Amino acid sequence: MAKEKKTTGQKAGVSKKRLTVHDVAQHAGVSTGTVSRVINEVPGVGADVARRVRAAIDDLGWLPNIAAQNIRASTSRMIGFIFSDIRNPLYATMTKGAEGVFGPRGYLLVSSSSDGRMEREVDLIDLFRRRRADGLILTIADEDNQEVRSAIARSGISFVMLERALDGEATSISADHYGGTRQAVEHLKEMGHRRIAMITGGRGTLVMRERLRALEDAMAAGKLDPDPDLLRLDSFDAEYGYQQVQMLMGKKDPPTAILCLGVRLLPGVVSGLQNMGKTFPGDVSLICSNDTETASILTPPITAIRYDAQLLGKMAAAVLLEQIDQKNSKPEVKKFEIPTELVLRESVRRI
Amino acid sequence: MAKEKKTTGQKAGVSKKRLTVHDVAQHAGVSTGTVSRVINEVPGVGADVARRVRAAIDDLGWLPNIAAQNIRASTSRMIGFIFSDIRNPLYATMTKGAEGVFGPRGYLLVSSSSDGRMEREVDLIDLFRRRRADGLILTIADEDNQEVRSAIARSGISFVMLERALDGEATSISADHYGGTRQAVEHLKEMGHRRIAMITGGRGTLVMRERLRALEDAMAAGKLDPDPDLLRLDSFDAEYGYQQVQMLMGKKDPPTAILCLGVRLLPGVVSGLQNMGKTFPGDVSLICSNDTETASILTPPITAIRYDAQLLGKMAAAVLLEQIDQKNSKPEVKKFEIPTELVLRESVRRI
DNA sequence: TTGTATGCGTTATCAT
């Protein structure tokens, strides 16, 4: 059967046909191997031949098909970054930081939101496995979830945990939440506070564990007995902050200070306070984390635990890349921590 | 010549070797073609054979290599989304919306920040071309930049413009900024304002053109003569808002109302005002866009032009997908607009 | 119904 090319009847010149090395080779009058050598700067190509090839490339406007390169190199030069929600400025900022180190090194960063749902995390990890991602940055919802952990394990992909930890099993990068929280509580104690509430989320994560440990240690150090009812640890949502702050302030023995730990929590807490006609620091002192523009322009501006989320992203990327480079040798488990800082503003008063 | 397989001498059982269809086929005792048919659900495969294959797949934990699939199908199932900065909640929200429609359809969304630099936009477009992206969502800095436009053209990739337009040359999706701005200005006029300033950025974009046109039309309709010195149109940065609002309020004839159009602008404008001891709406009325949680919890809360950024992302994705599906037929140019809404709060006073 | 062989766009090995 005569094979007829189904031509689209286009004029000569620019055609819609995808171009390949072959087209370039033909145009330059060389072999495909030579074209490949030129673009990969393999030494030992004649100067004028190289010139001809480059001219042909410019002429046709060809760019090598990365998918084809990858299938040969059995790499994808792609990194997956999984977190709960890109709308959280913390993750957006980390993404930005990571992008800055991956891009120049030829890696494509793919960020994706799991909405904190572990089944979705598993799907995403599997997706990245099918796409043969070279590495993963993981900020998962629950470090102990077995489905997620086995998805990670079976993926066989190099990974680092960001703001999360897998015990001694994986390299992790995080802010010093223990130090940050501890410093905040010490500050509150110095200002005379005894009843300190904490609103936050992230059960099953390093971040919550460290924050809680810091609070407990600080209370113990001051010989204050902690009131478990002042701990509201179930969500990072604004709505949760809105509800819980009102429940806390509605108690017969309300807290005199609240740690509001989570970016999206703050608007909720503030409007909850507004809604019940409570003011800060008049009725209650407030410290939030992370520091945001919102925290700084509220009236009054809010004392905040600050850390550099962009640096976190950069470090995660750099560490992961290093790990990928040494994929053959043992996956040395390390732990990185960046410092936090207490930004004093006007939302804490001495009592 | 005897071909010797270079075996790595590993123990049986789990090896680090990447697995392929061949491994699965061998394990199931069938051919590679059959395995392929099973996973692609090609009809006409014996029920028990299919079962055997599936068992083998589960057994080995194999997932088809998407890169290899793509190189055959000459598709990547990847979409690029280019905008200025993922830290802008507007883009984060659009990304979230788009992700929601691409994911279920098997497309991978890759968002990337250009920092508003056109050379970077060109690089990103070329990058997506090398990666053989199937589609592009573009929110570029300047619609008229020739380098960017020719990068788009030579890419040959299907694309839509989001919050941007290319005259009649490309499909665009955007909010009704004319309507939104017009409504805001009419509201200010009703409240007795005559001197209305506008702080915003985005020269060379649909968004600024529409906002400016709305302001001019509204002023003309009210027989008010516009003061060009009340127009501060050079940046979306918080810092710019901080400076310009102080310059405006420092004039001998300051505006009585300011349109602050740009999410990051608002914190700058508010702290600029705070810095010079001016209050709103006492000293000046304020309307911002887009609506954010920040706008709603400031004291007093700020009247805002609101539109659904997530919907914008969803629509861009849906429209682009449709366009990709019909890539053969003509790239019909359409224009989509979603409504805006004026959220009345307490930052505008009658004068 | 299933197997075999070829091609997708590269790169690398082996000739020349």
Added chain:
DNA sequence: ATGATAACGCATACAA
């Protein structure tokens, strides 16, 4: 220094 050719992992036209 350059060309021919075999992989890479998969899907499909064709053969059986």
